[in-house]
Amino acid sequence: MHIGFIGLGNMGAPMARNLLGARHRLSVFDLSQAAVKGLVEAGANAVHSVTDIAHSDVELIITMLPAASHVRQVYLGDSGLLSSVAPSVRLIDSSTIDPMSAREVAAIASKQGNPMLDAPVSGGTGGAEAGTLTFMVGGDTADYDAALSVLQSMGKNIVHCGPAGNGQVAKVANNMLLAISMIGVSEAMSLGVSLGMDAKVLAGIINTSSGRCWSSDTYNPYPGVIEGAPASRNYTGGFGTDLMLKDLGLATEAAKQQKQPVILGALAQQLYQTFSSQGHGTMDFSAIIKMYSGEDQ
Numbered sequence: 001m002h003i004g005f006i007g008l009g010n011m012g013a014p015m016a017r018n019l020l021g022a023r024h025r026l027s028v029f030d031l032s033q034a035a036v037k038g039l040v041e042a043g044a045n046a047v048h049s050v051t052d053i054a055h056s057d058v059e060l061i062i063t064m065l066p067a068a069s070h071v072r073q074v075y076l077g078d079s080g081l082l083s084s085v086a087p088s089v090r091l092i093d094s095s096t097i098d099p100m101s102a103r104e105v106a107a108i109a110s111k112q113g114n115p116m117l118d119a120p121v122s123g124g125t126g127g128a129e130a131g132t133l134t135f136m137v138g139g140d141t142a143d144y145d146a147a148l149s150v151l152q153s154m155g156k157n158i159v160h161c162g163p164a165g166n167g168q169v170a171k172v173a174n175n176m177l178l179a180i181s182m183i184g185v186s187e188a189m190s191l192g193v194s195l196g197m198d199a200k201v202l203a204g205i206i207n208t209s210s211g212r213c214w215s216s217d218t219y220n221p222y223p224g225v226i227e228g229a230p231a232s233r234n235y236t237g238g239f240g241t242d243l244m245l246k247d248l249g250l251a252t253e254a255a256k257q258q259k260q261p262v263i264l265g266a267l268a269q270q271l272y273q274t275f276s277s278q279g280h281g282t283m284d285f286s287a288i289i290k291m292y293s294g295e296d297q
């Protein structure tokens with residue numbers, strides 16, 4: 001299939017490479033020339049603007065952009081995709097954005113005959129490179145079915161979450177819970193260690209008891225508890241604090257619009273905001289344990 005791909009950053013570039021690996025023909029665009037060059041070297045065709053992607057004979061366009069403002073600009077801007085794309089070209093936005101924006105763009109697209117899915121991902125850059133991402137997909141069932149094989153070239157767990165916007169709903173709800181559970185594990189580990197427990201023994205108890213969760217048994221924030229976790233390499237790599245802060249902002253904003261209380265989610269957002277403002281935005285999000293245990297833990 002001839003696919004257009006816009007947004008070749010940390011996630012988009014490896015996703016696009018996996019599409020090439022699955023023998024799709026790819027036309028790519030990014031504001032960064034360096035990002036485009038990398039994909040051209042891998043076999044993609046470079047185009048010079050969003051409009052050029054829309055004017056090429058693609059059957060599907062995938063976008064992987066930083067935030068809702070970029071998605072709005074690329075789809076709804078004066079020279080945006082929807083102003084020039086041919087009817088029936090399918091659209092997939094894999095950026096993580098708020099569900100309301102996803103629904104608004106999808107409604108405008110489908111009204112003019114371009115079926116659109118929101119398909120945010122989890123799995124990070126490692127999952128993007130390995131082609132093992134989880135895709136949380138919102139949109140019509142027929143459009144989901146039509147896109148499934150392409151998504152399977154980039155991910156291994158593809159879940160249809162319901163109508164447009166529901167992929168983003170699943171993503172923000174999961175990541176809000178992840179932030180809350182990471183803070184909870186940080187608090188419990190710090191309390192136990194401060195009271196004299198060995199961190200590994202405490203984690204072992206938690207992980208065979210009712211406190212067990214992914215943040216404790218796979219990604220424990222206490223250094224040295226889990227070999228290979230970011231906590232054991234000074235919180236480098238992994239999922240950055242600022243990305244988690246972005247997702248918490250999406251969750252709390254969506255909750256506000258829905259008048260749905262997210263008491264712990266709002267607290268988590270404030271804790272991550274404080275941590276980021278202290279200069280830790282690029283550290284893995286499990287470094288939030290430093291809010292409890294101090295810098296030199």
Ligand code: NAD
Binds near residue numbers: 010030032073122238
């Ligand atoms: P990134 O900043 O590395 O890449 C975004 C790319 O979009 C950049 O190359 C940028 O030049 C390009 N871009 C921005 N505006 C553009 C425009 N108008 N036209 C063309 N290109 C444009 O971001 P990323 O880490 O790849 O993340 C992309 C999305 O995936 C975000 O929404 C993020 O929240 C989400 N996400 C990221 C991760 C992760 O671990 N990085 C994990 C899951 C989800």
